[in-house]
Structure formats: C-alpha cells, structure tokens
Amino acid sequence: MAGSESYARIYEAVLRIPRGRVATYGQIAALAGLPGHARQVGYALHRxxxxxxxPWQRVLNAKGEIALRADPIAAKHQRELLRGEGVRFRRNGTVELRKYGWNVVAEEEPDE
DNA sequence: AAACTGACTAATA
DNA sequence: CTATTAGCCAGTT
Known part of the structure; x- marks a missing residue:
C-alpha cells in the first residue's frame, strides 16, 4: 500500500486527541494540514x-455521533471505549461537542 | 480510464 | 431540529 503522507498526518492528528475528548473529522483534517478533506480523514481511519x-474512536462526525454506518458492532465498541474515557453519550447516541469537543488551541502547547 | 462509492462538512431553507 | 445542494479526494470496479 502506498505510503501517503496525508495518511500519516491524519494518524498523528488523531493521536494528538487527549483522553476523554473527542474531535470531528473536519478538525482532524485541518489539524493534519488537509482543510476540507474531512472525507479523506474518514477513509484514512477506515484503513x-x-x-x-x-484512537480512531475519539473521532466523531460533525453531529457528535459515531460515524460508522455499515459497522454497528464497531460503533457500539467505540461507544463503550469513549464511555470508559469519561465521555457521556446522549440518549440519541450523540455527544455534546460543546463540552467534550477537543479545544485544540487550549490544550496544545503555546509553543510551535 | 471513466464512473461509482464512501468513517464527511458547511451553507441554505 | 430535518432536508437539500455542493464540494472534496482516494480507493474500487
């Protein structure tokens, strides 16, 4: 498989997500240096x-819910993992991004 | 090589 | 809140 640098950047961005926090695909894309390529982030994570x-489980879609479509089993597993990290899910299966959304600016070091 | 597909987002109504 | 439209790009067929 081709060693796409974009993929590596995406993986790094996801690895930067602190425990108990969640990020959206758009955020990861921007953080990986690929603004607007949210779709590709999802594809990369799939691979x-x-x-x-x-920790792909910390990556959710813009609605704050599990992105997986054709994999409800993995989605359930993801929900469990996030719950174990302290992320609370709403009854409709979504997360309050207003509270659990990863604020990159606040968490990242002022340097760089 | 063209068309199709997919872990998506944002804007508008 | 839902529905619709358009944009984006890599992997499959």
Whole structure:
C-alpha cells in the first residue's frame, strides 16, 4: 500500500486527541494540514493499521455521533471505549461537542 | 480510464 | 431540529 503522507498526518492528528475528548473529522483534517478533506480523514481511519494503535474512536462526525454506518458492532465498541474515557453519550447516541469537543488551541502547547 | 462509492462538512431553507 | 445542494479526494470496479 502506498505510503501517503496525508495518511500519516491524519494518524498523528488523531493521536494528538487527549483522553476523554473527542474531535470531528473536519478538525482532524485541518489539524493534519488537509482543510476540507474531512472525507479523506474518514477513509484514512477506515484503513488505519492496528499497529499504530490510533484512537480512531475519539473521532466523531460533525453531529457528535459515531460515524460508522455499515459497522454497528464497531460503533457500539467505540461507544463503550469513549464511555470508559469519561465521555457521556446522549440518549440519541450523540455527544455534546460543546463540552467534550477537543479545544485544540487550549490544550496544545503555546509553543510551535 | 471513466464512473461509482464512501468513517464527511458547511451553507441554505 | 430535518432536508437539500455542493464540494472534496482516494480507493474500487
């Protein structure tokens, strides 16, 4: 498989997400240096190698819900993982991005 | 090589 | 809140 640099950037961005926090695809895309390529982020995560141990579960869509469509099992697993990290889900299966959304500016070091 | 598909987002109504 | 439209790009067929 081709070693796309974009993929590596996406993985790094996801790895930057602090525990107990969630990020949207658009955020990851922008953080990875690919603004507007949210779709590609999802594709990259789908192809994420297990060796990298990327916390893809912390990546949600803009609505704050599990993005997975054709994989309800994995989605359930993801929900459990997030719950274990302290993320509370609403009854409709969405997360309050207003509260759990990863504020990059606040968490990141002032340097760089 | 053209068309189709997909872990998406944002704007508008 | 939902529905619709348009944009985006890599992987499959």
């Amino acid at each position: 994420t190698p297990d060796e990298l141990a990327v």
